[in-house]
Amino acid sequence: MWIQFMCTRITEALNVSNVNTFRAVLLYLFFLEET
Known part of the structure; x- marks a missing residue:
């Protein structure tokens, strides 16, 4: 029970x-495309 919870x-x-x-x-890729 405890291991399953963890x-x-x-x-x-x-x-x-x-x-x-x-x-x-x-x-990040979106901003690269914009520039």
């Missing part, structure tokens, strides 16, 4: 950071 938390944190990184890359 794994869910870690997975959620990784998913959030992955989404943020993906957004940052998209914004």
Whole structure:
């Protein structure tokens, strides 16, 4: 139970950071196209 809880938390944190990184890359590419 405890291990499952920890794994869910870690997975959620990784998913959030992955989404943020993906957004940052998209914004960076968008600004590169603008210039």
